[in-house]
Amino acid sequence: LMPTGLAVPVLVIALGWALFTAIVYAMIIYGSIVELWGVNNSLTLKHYVTAFSVRFEEEGIRWTGAAWDSFWTTITIAAIAAPLTAAVGLVTAYLLTRQSFAGKNAFEFGTMLSFAIPGTVIGVSYILAFNVPPIEITGTGIILVVSFIFRNMPVGVRAGIASMSQLDRSLDESSLTLGANSWQTFRRVILPLLRPAILAALVYSFVRAMTAISAVIFLVSAEYDMATSYIIGRVENNDYGLAIAYSTTLIFVMLAAVGLLQLLVGRVQIGRRTQLASERMK
Numbered sequence: 001l002m003p004t005g006l007a008v009p010v011l012v013i014a015l016g017w018a019l020f021t022a023i024v025y026a027m028i029i030y031g032s033i034v035e036l037w038g039v040n041n042s043l044t045l046k047h048y049v050t051a052f053s054v055r056f057e058e059e060g061i062r063w064t065g066a067a068w069d070s071f072w073t074t075i076t077i078a079a080i081a082a083p084l085t086a087a088v089g090l091v092t093a094y095l096l097t098r099q100s101f102a103g104k105n106a107f108e109f110g111t112m113l114s115f116a117i118p119g120t121v122i123g124v125s126y127i128l129a130f131n132v133p134p135i136e137i138t139g140t141g142i143i144l145v146v147s148f149i150f151r152n153m154p155v156g157v158r159a160g161i162a163s164m165s166q167l168d169r170s171l172d173e174s175s176l177t178l179g180a181n182s183w184q185t186f187r188r189v190i191l192p193l194l195r196p197a198i199l200a201a202l203v204y205s206f207v208r209a210m211t212a213i214s215a216v217i218f219l220v221s222a223e224y225d226m227a228t229s230y231i232i233g234r235v236e237n238n239d240y241g242l243a244i245a246y247s248t249t250l251i252f253v254m255l256a257a258v259g260l261l262q263l264l265v266g267r268v269q270i271g272r273r274t275q276l277a278s279e280r281m282k
Contacts, residue, residue, distance in 0.1 A: 025251065032245040047245035067246050070230035077141055077226065078209035081148035085209075086201035088149055089156020090194060094186055096157070097164040098172060111157050114150050119214025122151065127218055139221040147219055148209045156201035163197040164190070203261040207254050 031037040035044050051067035063072075095101075096108050114122065126147055131138040137146070167190065175185040191198075213228040220229045227250060234243040 028244060028251065029248050032241065032248040034241075036241065037244070047241035048249075051242050051245050052249065066242065067227075067230065067249075070225040070227050071246075071249075073141075073224055074210055074227040077144050077148070077224070078206050080141075081145045081152075081209045082202050082206040084145065085149045085152050085205035086156050086198055089153045089201050090160040090191075090198060092153070092157050093160025093164055094190065097161055098169075098190075112154050115154050119151070119212070119216075120218070122147065123215035123218030126215070138219075139224070141224045143219050144216065144224060144226070147215050148205065148212065151212070151215060152205045152208045155204050156197075159197040159200050160194065163194050167193055199261050199264050203257050206257055210250060210254065 032047055033043055033045060034041045035046075050065065052065040052071075055062040055064045063069075092111055096104065096111075101107075126143055127138055130136065130143055137143045171189055172185055175189045176182075180188070211228060212226075213232070216226050217229055217232070220226050227246065231243045231246050234240075234246070
């Protein structure tokens with residue numbers, strides 16, 4: 001326990017910050033359900049109707065809202081980028097913790113560079129690098145996926161390294177002694193034990209892909225418009241209500257993703273404890 005003289009200031013700061021955060025989110029939600037924040041505060045849902053209206057017709061569902069195209073594009077790109085980011089990050093972590101090769105330290109340093117380089121620089125660099133043959137992907141969804149993978153990969157790498165550092169190498173050696181190769185060892189021994197790290201990397205990658213803006217603003221196109229760039233466009237057109245309504249929707253999508261992470265990690269931990277308890281009883 002902390003001394004009283006230290007615990008009280010820490011508690012005051014923590015509660016103050018929590019209150020400030022709650023007020024910020026509450027004001028965002030409030031701004032999405034008024035006519036024009038600060039001018040006409042009468043309640044309305046027209047911004048949500050404009051952004052996310054749906055029409056049911058004989059041919060099926062029509063997504064008639066103005067924001068649906070960018071929303072589904074964002075969800076699709078994030079859903080593709082998240083598992084790829086987690087996979088690349090965890091495989092890289094496995095190489096760094098379980099394999100020895102020349103240039104290992106330089107390779108590990110290189111995996112962290114995307115955090116050190118500003119997103120605007122990365123966005124411009126991708127345009128210059130992939131705007132000419134043989135790899136001409138500027139303006140496509142592929143360049144967005146590639147950008148998210150290498151921009152968010154360091155989190156998966158560090159999470160994987162932290163988890164694998166706690167696993168005894170005897171697990172790998174026992175598997176190899178029993179005749180399994182490196183891939184079978186990784187897939188059937190190491191990977192199941194890394195499930196919390198995998199889920200953390202997945203959710204972080206998904207959330208960052210949904211909310212990234214610095215590099216994305218240079219890489220979007222008319223066909224592949226992401227949520228953040230769409231929101232900025234609405235603000236530039238003085239359509240603040242729709243922009244705030246869209247932002248509020250993204251907040252709840254992110255909360256759902258984080259809640260799913262907590263649910264799945266909790267189940268994994270409970271499953272492990274139950275399995276260990278049953279083994280001890282035997």
